[in-house]
Amino acid sequence: MTKIGSKLLLTYFLLIICIFFITSLSFHFISQRYLINGTEQELQKEAKVISQLLSKGALSSSSVQQKLVNRKVLAISERLTSSKMIIWTGNQDIIYSDLKEVNLAQIEEQSKGPGRKFVTKTVEISAKNGRIKGYVTLFARIEDIKEINQLMRNSQLISLIISAIIALFLGVFFEKSLTKPIRLLSAHMKNYTVRGTNKEISIHTKDEIGELADSFNALSRKMKRYDEDQKVFFQNASHELKTPLMAIQGNAEGILDGVVTGEDAKHSLNVIIAESQRLKKIVESVTYLAKLESIEESFSFAEESLDRVIREAVESVGAIAEQRGIEILVDNHVTGKVLMDCEKMKRAFINLIGNAIRYAESKIVVKSFVTGGKEIIIEITDDGAGFAAGEELKVFQRFYSGDAGGSGIGLAITKAIIEGHNGTITAFNGQPKGAVFQICIG
Ligand SMILES: Nc1ncnc2c1ncn2[C@@H]1O[C@H](COP(=O)(O)OP(=O)(O)O)[C@@H](O)[C@H]1O
Ligand SMILES: [Mg+2]
Incomplete structure (x- = not known):
């Protein structure tokens, strides 16, 4: 198993254990309270039914037994815990009891406080004229309630273990499907050689690993x-x-x-x-x-006037242009200062204008302007023969030179300078003729 895989699985299990721990803890307290409350309500309901049943006639041991034969059939069937019943009169005489020996005072005592053993409910038995004949006391043992709670917890534990096992299988499955592309990619990278005939790796997972591939x-x-x-x-x-x-x-x-x-x-x-x-x-x-x-540090940038740099470049090739009878027109619309290495930029312009002088018939235009997107565009256009088909893509290659060309390094240097300014340079044929070199710095 990979390290990422085991880390993933470990996280996954820690998460399951945490969730289990928190839910079972909260479930334990909530369910116990809920069970005790429920039992209290049920006892109250049942005691009332019994008190009503016993409200007619005299309250004696035999009559109670007779009337309560069917007690189990009364509305108590939905309750989980069993209850015990005591029927007694005002002067503490026990008329009926589900227990053999009864100590009312003791039951009452043990029904109070946090450590109580019973849940009890006492309801008066009144005659029609309102006289209280006696009392019915129902009680359930807390132990029984706790037992039910335990039972519920056990079943919760079992279902959790089953889901953890299912989750384990799913986790292992996902771990495999997640790390498989990583392993593939890593093997591909290990075997990769620049000169070899490696095929490209294809991972179609449409996630970050796919992106990485x-x-x-x-x-x-x-x-x-x-x-x-x-x-x-x-x-x-x-x-x-x-x-x-x-x-x-x-x-x-x-x-x-x-x-x-x-x-x-x-x-x-x-x-x-x-x-x-x-x-x-x-x-x-x-x-x-x-x-x-x-070397990146070979550039030293400063805010410079583009107009000045262009004019200096034009000036330094002015004599050659004049010799050949070629006019150079500067049409500058960039007024602000531009961050650049002015020596290198000047060299780039001299290369471009120098080439243009070689190929132009009579005129060269150096135009510069700022686009709506705040990009600076500089175009050097001549009225020469322009490029042969496809030549405009090759001119920036080192040592590429055309028929009337020199060593073919000039444009490669120019491109490196422009790219050093985070710019781009492209060449294309102008209209109706001639070559255009377009610099874009943004
Ligand atoms: N203005 C232009 N018009 C037509 N072709 C050009 C122009 N500028 C450059 N080229 C072509 O690009 C080639 C490479 O130019 P460059 O790198 O400056 O090298 P070199 O000037 O030494 O020939 C030139 O030889 C020429 O074929
Ligand atoms: Mg050149």
């Missing part, structure tokens, strides 16, 4: 995707690093072997320097990206 499936999907990304990254990285390294090696060997000389050697050396710089840039970018993705 769904969450685990989602997590394992994420891990697989991450693993896939990692693989692609290493493949692309090695490819991306190999190209400049091969160029460096080829040119260096050409010079060393004496194949390349004079002006050509100078050219080769320039190629070596350029490719080394490219390599350095790639390594720097990758290191920067790794830092962005792994």
Whole structure:
């Protein structure tokens, strides 16, 4: 049995025992009082009937016996305890008694106080003219009442034991059905490997355990995707690093072997320097990206003017844009300050606008506004060729670059920066043409 299962069963039983204890205790007191009260009422009723029966004629031993032959048939049948009867006159003469020896004073004495032994009821027997002829006293033993109470308690105990046994079976059954999916899930998790061909676990319990299984499936999907990304990254990285390294090696060997000389050697050396710089840039970018993705503290947030950050980014690429005859339009509607890491945000904008300059025909628009839901939207739109079908989904991958592209790290860095601000970035084709990069920070 699992630990959760035994804890559940233990709780279940403690609960049953508590309920049993409390109910039997309260039942004991309530039922005893109820029985004594009931007996008192019954005795009173019965004594009245008898007193009426004896109200006619003289009150003598023989007449009483004659009239009370059928006493048992009187309205006393529903009572559980048996009663005894004494009929006596005002001057304590006993006319009739169910007991052999009677001590009226003693019975009376023992009918009082908390430790009393009897429940008694005395009713006058009056003649028609109102004269009191005598008294009828009925009494029942408390012991008898207690016995009945005990009997009732015993039957309660038996029914409780039976229900406890049924509850035990039900409890064990529920424990099994509750912990089975947990055991399944735990076995699945133990055997799980990111690279393996594990199927997803399916638990359809529609409760928290089902939710847990769904969450685990989602997590394992994420891990697989991450693993896939990692693989692609290493493949692309090695490819991306190999190209400049091969160029460096080829040119260096050409010079060393004496194949390349004079002006050509100078050219080769320039190629070596350029490719080394490219390599350095790639390594720097990758290191920067790794830092962005792994260390949260690499961001330092402050309230900044979005307008200023955008304008600084535009300014820093302004010269290139001018060279290419491309106009950059800033259309800002965000007036308040925004919590951000302004250096990183500026870098993200420079990446996006820098790309746009490469692809735009004549114009780039940087538009920003706040939505009704208080989200900040920044859109960078150009009037270039836009994306080939499906390309807009790949552009954020590390080392993805199109035909006229560079190393393909820029947009991956941009995405990491935006996500570091709890934002999202998406790319799509604009109308009628061109590319749109939309940033949403909320
Ligand atoms: N404004 C744009 N219009 C069309 N394609 C773009 C645009 N911006 C980026 N891309 C595509 O996304 C690719 C990846 O961009 P990026 O990550 O910045 O790398 P790089 O600029 O080094 O190529 C680019 O090579 C290009 O194919
Ligand atoms: Mg770029």
